[in-house]
Amino acid sequence: MKGLRIGKNWLYLPLIGMAVFYLLPMYVILVTGFKSFGEIDLKTMWNLPRGIALDNYIEAYSKLAPSLWNSFSMVIPAAIISSFLGSLNGFILAKWKFRGADFIFPFILFGMFIPYQSILIPLVQFMKAVGITGLAGLAMAHIIYGIPITTLTFRNYYASLPQELLEAAKIDGADMLGIYRYILLPISLPSFVVVLIWQFTSAWNDFLFAVVLTGNTDWPITVALNNMAGRGIISWNVQMAGSLLAALPTLLVYIFLGRYFLRGLLAGSLKG
Amino acid sequence: MIRDKDRILNLILISPSILAVLIFIYAFIGWSIRVSLSKWKGLTPDYTWNGLNNFTELFADPRFAVDVRNTLIFTGVFVAGSLLLGFFLAVMLDQGLRGEGFFRSLFLFPMAISYIVTGVVWRWLMNPAMGTRLSGLNLLFSYIGLDSLASAWHTTPRWGMAAIALAAIWQMSGYTMALYLAGLRAIPQELKEAAQIDGASELQIYRHIMLPLLAPVTLSALIILGHMSLKVFDLIVAIAGKQLELDVPAIYMWQATFDGLFYGRGAAIGILLLISVAALIIPYIRFTLKTEAQQ
Numbered sequence: 122m123k124g125l126r127i128g129k130n131w132l133y134l135p136l137i138g139m140a141v142f143y144l145l146p147m148y149v150i151l152v153t154g155f156k157s158f159g160e161i162d163l164k165t166m167w168n169l170p171r172g173i174a175l176d177n178y179i180e181a182y183s184k185l186a187p188s189l190w191n192s193f194s195m196v197i198p199a200a201i202i203s204s205f206l207g208s209l210n211g212f213i214l215a216k217w218k219f220r221g222a223d224f225i226f227p228f229i230l231f232g233m234f235i236p237y238q239s240i241l242i243p244l245v246q247f248m249k250a251v252g253i254t255g256l257a258g259l260a261m262a263h264i265i266y267g268i269p270i271t272t273l274t275f276r277n278y279y280a281s282l283p284q285e286l287l288e289a290a291k292i293d294g295a296d297m298l299g300i301y302r303y304i305l306l307p308i309s310l311p312s313f314v315v316v317l318i319w320q321f322t323s324a325w326n327d328f329l330f331a332v333v334l335t336g337n338t339d340w341p342i343t344v345a346l347n348n349m350a351g352r353g354i355i356s357w358n359v360q361m362a363g364s365l366l367a368a369l370p371t372l373l374v375y376i377f378l379g380r381y382f383l384r385g386l387l388a389g390s391l392k393g
Numbered sequence: 394m395i396r397d398k399d400r401i402l403n404l405i406l407i408s409p410s411i412l413a414v415l416i417f418i419y420a421f422i423g424w425s426i427r428v429s430l431s432k433w434k435g436l437t438p439d440y441t442w443n444g445l446n447n448f449t450e451l452f453a454d455p456r457f458a459v460d461v462r463n464t465l466i467f468t469g470v471f472v473a474g475s476l477l478l479g480f481f482l483a484v485m486l487d488q489g490l491r492g493e494g495f496f497r498s499l500f501l502f503p504m505a506i507s508y509i510v511t512g513v514v515w516r517w518l519m520n521p522a523m524g525t526r527l528s529g530l531n532l533l534f535s536y537i538g539l540d541s542l543a544s545a546w547h548t549t550p551r552w553g554m555a556a557i558a559l560a561a562i563w564q565m566s567g568y569t570m571a572l573y574l575a576g577l578r579a580i581p582q583e584l585k586e587a588a589q590i591d592g593a594s595e596l597q598i599y600r601h602i603m604l605p606l607l608a609p610v611t612l613s614a615l616i617i618l619g620h621m622s623l624k625v626f627d628l629i630v631a632i633a634g635k636q637l638e639l640d641v642p643a644i645y646m647w648q649a650t651f652d653g654l655f656y657g658r659g660a661a662i663g664i665l666l667l668i669s670v671a672a673l674i675i676p677y678i679r680f681t682l683k684t685e686a687q688q
Binding site for chain 1: 398399400402403404406407409410411413414417418419420421422424425428438481482485486488489490496498499500501502503504505506507508509510511512513514515516517518520522525526527528529530532533536563567568571572575613614617620623624626627630631634642643646647650651656659660662663664666667670671674675678679682
């Protein structure tokens with residue numbers, strides 16, 4: 122067995138090659154971000170910076186700061202509320218089956234996959250009609266269209282718990298809210314982390330809802346970055362620094378909580 | 394066993410979510426279908442009956458033909474590339490090498506980033522300028538003496554979508570890797586050992602034992618990636634803006650509706666997208682729930 126292991130060391134070659142491929146864009150973002158304005162030239166794009174200059178980040182931050190805060194203020198409540206709804210729905214669908222629960226579930230699931238282009242016109246019209254516009258409307262869209270995936274994740278988790286856990290509590294006289302509050306909620310923390318991360322990431326990274334539901338005073342970061350990059354006025358080095366600012370919150374979540382991120386990812390393909 | 398009080402409470406607690414899904418998904422789909430059958434053009438809603446005209450116009454529309462061609466190119470390159478690369482990475486990571494966790498995290502991190510960020514960066518990596526203005530990947534190729542690899546990337550006539558699919562592969566292949574890796578780990582080790590004892594080579598084991606056993610994973614990945622390519626939108630917007638040459642249905646829908654105010658046509662594109670996604674996803678959901686019920 123040991124000989125086999127050594128014989129496999131050549132595998133590091135393709136692995137490192139692939140690692141380089143995945144890191145190339147990050148390399149460009151990082152080195153460009155730290156170059157001074159004087160060093161910026163597309164022809165020396167791959168060269169290391171001569172020192173550490175923060176010009177690009179300062180410039181990008183001054184342009185993007187408002188939209189970064191727009192994103193935070195919209196994404197955090199949206200992630201918390203849709204996770205909580207998902208936990209409640211998952212609990213009811215998994216453990217307190219009412220008539221038709223199994224019938225409803227696939228219809229909720231389908232909502233996870235629909236192309237949002239097929240509901241976009243009614244969504245915009247509806248939000249305008251009820252007067253929920255800007256960031257509040259965007260947060261609401263993320264909460265509602267997040268219900269399918271959050272419900273799925275929690276339902277699968279609660280369904281995996283032994284039924285005896287609930288039966289015992291019922292015999293002790295606990296009602297359903299009591300069971301949820303005192304038995305399931307405390308052990309749901311890992312699932313909450315998975316779902317919160319998932320919702321945070323997808324709402325933070327969303328572009329389609331943001332571009333149709335918000336105007337230029339309440340653009341979240343994706344729309345602001347795309348507009349900054351698309352206009353051709355802001356030079357590419359500032360765009361690179363802006364990209365890092367836009368990616369940093371979800372990247373940090375990934376770096377520190379990657380394990381939970383992966384579980385959300387697998388749940389998203391119904392494989393959780 | 395379930396008390397009536399709890400039964401009612403259940404329904405009260407779950408009904409807001411069900412109502413929201415009913416309205417925001419199903420009623421809105423119905424509303425979109427109605428718009429797609431109307432003459433609505435301009436800022437004020439107009440529900441004058443137009444039959445299937447919006448659809449027949451689309452099928453005769455050269456722009457929509459470009460969209461279909463582009464979607465096919467994107468889907469082909471993106472799905473094949475992500476499956477192959479994902480499988481290759483998963484097999485390498487399945488060998489019990491040291492540092493496996495590190496590589497796995499590295500291959501997955503693009504999933505945490507938005508398509509917009511990926512697009513903005515890849516647009517500069519895929520800079521098509523030649524000669525003295527060489528930069529991005531083309532410049533990198535020339536550094537290592539592979540000048541012949543220099544490409545016009547997404548500005549290549551007809552095949553530009555393939556370059557955009559490359560950026561999408563960068564973003565999504567880690568996901569396929571994760572699916573395959575989970576699949577590989579679920580295969581009992583005894584199967585592999587038995588084949589080794591029978592004298593099968595490593596390659597034969599993966600080709601004749603693992604790959605067939607992973608067929609369900611391949612099918613799931615195929616469906617998930619396939620439906621993603623039908624919906625592709627932000628990545629193209631960030632790399633290329635709204636260029637006709639790189640148009641896809643999702644961009645056409647957006648432009649027709651919100652720039653051109655052709656609501657009827659926009660809704661028709663949305664409904665066509667929905668139908669094509671449903672054709673992939675509905676059998677998938679049914680199959681998944683059936684296997685789940687059997688377990």
